[in-house]
Structure formats: structure tokens, C-alpha cells
Amino acid sequence: MPFTIDFLDDGRILEWEATADGAVATEREDYTPRFYVGARDPGEDIDLTALQSVYDQHPDVVATEMVTQRPGFRRDEETVLAVDVVHVDRVTPLARQARQLSDYPVGNLACFNVDFSREFRYCLENGVDPTPASELSTLRLGVPVTETSNDVYGELSVAGETVTGSPTELLSVVQAALEAHDPDVLVCSTSEIVPTLYEMATAAGVDDFSLSRLPDVDYQQLASRSTYASYGRVGHSPARYNVPGRAIIDESNTFFYGETNLEGVLDLVSRSKKPVQELAWASIGNVLTAIQICEAHDRGVLVPWNSWRHEFYKSMATLHDADRGGFIFAPEVGFHENVHELDFSSLYPNIICTQNVSPDVIRCECHRDRDDVPGLGYAICDDRGYLVDVLQPIIDARDEIKAAIRRENERDDPDEERLAELEGRSGALKWILVACFGYQGFSNAKFGRIECHEAINAFAREILLTAKQRLEAGGWRVVHGIVDSIWVTPDPGVDNEDCEDLERVATDITEEVEIRLEHEAHYDWVAFVPQRESDAGALTKYFGKVAVDGGFKVRGIEARQRSTPPFIEAVQRECLEVLDETRSPDAVICQLKAAIASLHSGEVAPDQLVERNRVSKPLEGYTQNTQNVAALKRARDQELSVHPGQDIEYVVVDDQKSSRDRVALAHEEVEEYDPEYYETQLVRAVESILSPKGWDRTDIRRELADTTTRRLRDFC
Missing domain, CATH: 3.40.1820.20 (B family DNA polymerase, thumb domain, alpha/beta motif)
Known part of the structure; x- marks a missing residue:
């Protein structure tokens, strides 16, 4: 099973398999990638023979044939034109020419199986599993930020060791590390390390330097750097490079490796059929799409190049009811004692699987008179949807991994290496499950459908309301609820002995909704933070003292924000401890005063700011x-x-x-540094933890200035 596939400029295709004795390359000579052309709309009769004759004369086309395939999950088998191409890089240009090479009206033709990444395409079309058969060896190369724009590096990190010196000396160390480790994977702090090292070798006259496992091929550039916008945020995609015989993981351009580890990456490799290098730079949606494409391929369904699914007709009333989002029970601002947090396990993925919510079966014609989705009147076909087959194995696998983690932690001497592997795999699967719901509403999703998005929300609202009613009937008061989580505390109007056992209540809810309601945490207390400049509760800002281990769980406040300087975070966490011990805002203000004094005296190290x-x-x-x-x-x-x-x-x-x-x-x-500026940031951070007590910045500043406001009752 190859862990990477090289498409060399001379036309050779090499499969690299990791073995105990190093990587072994196998050359593949007969691979011709394929795409399809067919009618855009179902039932449309289009004669493709004219287009076939044009493609047959094209120098980049190896062969064509008329075949029967399903152009979509909701379509039966139809005749489509299959086009075999000389090289994977020619698929998109040839597909783009389909309309130019024919006289068909614009919009009548559609191309399928076009925009696949090249290693993924190779594995999909050849039935290749890119999961490594042996453990992959790695080597990390890194450069400090001050060197990233230089044409010649003066400092380099090689296998964790910092090396400085002349280009010749640095190249010699890198070459020695390559020979010693013979890595299957090069982990680079930035992909620009690859071309820069080669340029340094050329300038220094080092002819025998090579990162490649092939003596006659150095490296290839697969993509140039680019800037993109996604959901209102600007992102940067660095240039991508390929080194024959080795997979490259660019730490500046990898989500899954950064959020999990190599084990998490490899777990998704086995599910998506995207080799290590491609999966490392892929987004969550990209990997989820690959898993869906694999399921479509197994079902004989083609993948549209561009999404053109129309939204089903809805009345204005239905549109209003459908566009409501998930369940929200506004938090009660302030401190709450003895709070329990309950979460539905993978709520949205489990709704998809238990209710059979899938683009190919939602609002089916065969059961159009049924009202299967609460409040929306949508029917769901009895046939099993493809999305269920995509997600159910992932849900089951993550449940098994989480159970293994619990068993390992219960041991007297847990295997930390084993735990890291399990945590990485669990984290990788979690991100796929998190994305599966939102991706149904994404306009460019290959197989998404907005009606699925609406139906999932409708089921979720019903489930959360059912849970709320059952909890309240059992003597528990809901103090916050959002999407798949509920926070409850014993109802003060109910005697403690009359409160039902929470585990029993959760079991009843689980049996009723067919999705497991888990006890996530027990808190000595939880504080829900108000919105800034408002008394309303912020939905995702809270902090609390965990009852079992005595630690704090914080969400949304400065200590969890990526832009917060370490010093501000540390002071906020110290103030949390003081608040827990004393419940006194005055004691927190004393802690804040000490931190401000440290700032103004210059005691804080700049790297902490x-x-x-x-x-x-x-x-x-x-x-x-x-x-x-x-x-x-x-x-x-x-x-x-x-x-x-x-x-x-x-x-x-x-x-x-x-x-x-x-x-x-x-x-x-x-x-x-500017102590006044950082003092303002400290006050803002302390406001976040005192605001549930009714304090704002004005109150904090007043206390810092040792001033008081006299009230009328003070004179009575």
C-alpha cells in the first residue's frame, strides 16, 4: 500500500511503499485518468457522438467510450461519455473544453469526476489504499521567522537541533540527517524550506545535495501561494511542493496535523483515500468530501464538477419555519452553584443517522405526503441514504476510541504513547463529525442540500426541547442550553430528595430520542458572562470550577482567545482562583492591582506580552x-x-x-512596552470574570482609583 504517489514530469508514476527496510518504489505505466460528460439535467436526451468524435482526435485523449453511470444520487443510470486522458494534469483543461468542442447549447452539458486532487484520483480509480503498511519515519526541518524571507538561511532546526553556519555547513547537516533517518515524511515549518535549500546548494556549488529519494529528480512545485476568503475570514495558502519518495507536511499549512497528530492524519487517510501529503494540507470540508466521493464511487454515482442543485420549492410559511437554526436557551447571567453539564453525543451526525437525513432521500417523491421532519412537513424516504453510510462508521469508530481512552486512563500506569495515538485519532474524527452538518448548507458542497441542513436543525430543536421538559419534570432547572448542550442545577423550588437521579433522567431522554445524552461535567459553580454593553447573556462565554479535579473550564473569555498575550491570560486565571477561594470582587481587584503594579514597574518580560x-x-x-x-x-x-x-x-x-x-x-x-495599554487589557480581562457579579469597567476603574460613590441610604 503506497503512502505517496509521484507524478514525475517525464511521465513516470511511482508508488512508494513504506517497509521496515525503507521505502520501495514501483513504477506504474498504464494509468490513464478518466472524466465523464453527460446531460446536465435528468431525462434530457443528448447525442454525445459528435463530442466523442472530436475528443477521439485530440492528442491528449487516449480513448473514449459510451458507458452507463448514475450522474447523481437521485438519477438512474444514463449514457455518458467517458474520456481517458494521457496525464492527470490534462483532465481539467479537457473538461473545460467540452462546451467549446461541441455545438450543444450552454448549460445542457455537465462534466463529472473532474476536480479531484491527483493522488486521491489515482487511489480512487485504481482501488489503492494509501494507508501505510509500516510505521512512517519523520524528520522535521524548521527555520525561525527572521529567516523565512531570506534567500540563504543562516540558522536551521534539523531533527530538533538548532544549527548555524555557512550554507555548506547547513546543507551538510541536512544531508546527514536525511541519510541517518531516511524519512518517509518531511515535516517543515514552512514549505519554502524545500526550494530555498536547493537554491542554497546551487549557489554554494554543492552538487550532491538532494531531499529526494530519486537521484535524477529534485523537487516539483505543485501549487503557488494564494489568498482566499472563507466565511468572512481571509486565509493564506502557501505554495506546495513535492519531493519524490517523501511526503511533505507544511506546518504553516496543515489543519489536521496541527490539531491532532500523525496518527490522526493516518486514520483519515484510511477513510478518505487521500495520501498523507494531500490530507495534511486539506481542509475539513475537503476530507469530508473525499469520504463522500468514496461512498459515491462505491455506489456507482458520478461526482459533479460544479454544484447545481436547486432548492426545492417551499411556501413562505415553510421557509420561515425552516430558517430558525439550532436550539438556544439564553443563559442566566451570574453565578450558579452545583451545576451539571449534559451533552448529546455527536448530536447532528447522530440525527443524520437515526433519522436517515441525506441529500438523496430528503423530500423524496415516493413519500411526498408524509410529515417526517417536525414542523417542516418534509418527507424522508425509507431507503437508506448515502450520508448515513458515510457517517455511521465514523461515529462508531470514535465511540470505540473514546472507550479505549477511558480504559487506558483507568489503568494504574497508562501508556502515554498509546493515549496520544488514541487522542489524535479521536480528535481527527471529531472535526469531520463537527463539519458534516454545516457542510450540508454549503452552496459549493458536492452532495449537500439545504433541506438536509434545515431538517437536522428541526430534529435538534425537538430533541433539546424534549430533554428540557424531561429534566424540569425531574426537578432540575435549565440555566443554559445551546445546540447540543444543557446546563442544569437543582430547582430551588424542589426539595433535594424529590430531584430525580440525573443519570436516570439522562437515560430516559437517551431512550426517547435515540441519541445518547452524556454527563459531561459537574461544577461546584458556573458563571455565565453577559454580553459587552448589554445585560443579556453571551451564548458562548462562561467559566466554572470542575467538581472532580478542581480545575477550571473556561470558554469564550480572554484566556481562550488566540490573540491574548500570555501575561494577560495568566493574570485572568489567577483572578479566577482568587474568585473561587473568596467569592469576593474586592479580592480580585487586589490581584489586579498587583498585576498592574508589575506592569508599571517593568517586571513583566516583553515576551509575555x-x-x-x-x-x-x-x-x-x-x-x-x-x-x-x-x-x-x-x-x-x-x-x-x-x-x-x-x-x-x-x-x-x-x-x-x-x-x-x-x-x-x-x-x-x-x-x-506600553504599560497603560496592557493595563487596559488587564481591566478588560478582569471585567469578563467579574461581570457575572454585576461589575463593569467603570466599577473596576473606580476601585482601582480608591474612590467610592456615596448612596442615599448611606446617610439614613
């Missing part, structure tokens, strides 16, 4: 002199490339300035 923010546009695109602009100007002065979608790290030196001197970049030798 580093902020990390994402750049949303090029420097020239900004119209205001923000901190990001000042940081970008400093980066430009130092010839450091920071692209839209990437992060920039800095310390605020003087926030009153509007020039580049407002900040200092994190890697610079920072000798001073």
Missing part, C-alpha cells in the same frame, strides 16, 4: 493606522513577508503613536 493577530489584507489595503499596520510596516522594513491570512506577532511599545514605532515584532529585542 506578545499579541498574535491575523492579517486580513496587504499593507496598502489598510486605511487606518492600526497596530497590525504598524507591525506590517516593521516587517516590510526587515524584508519579512507577511501575506493576508497569516498571523503577525508583536508587542505594543507605545499605543499613542501611529507610526511603525507603535509596536515591536516578537522576534526583535524588545526592551520596553
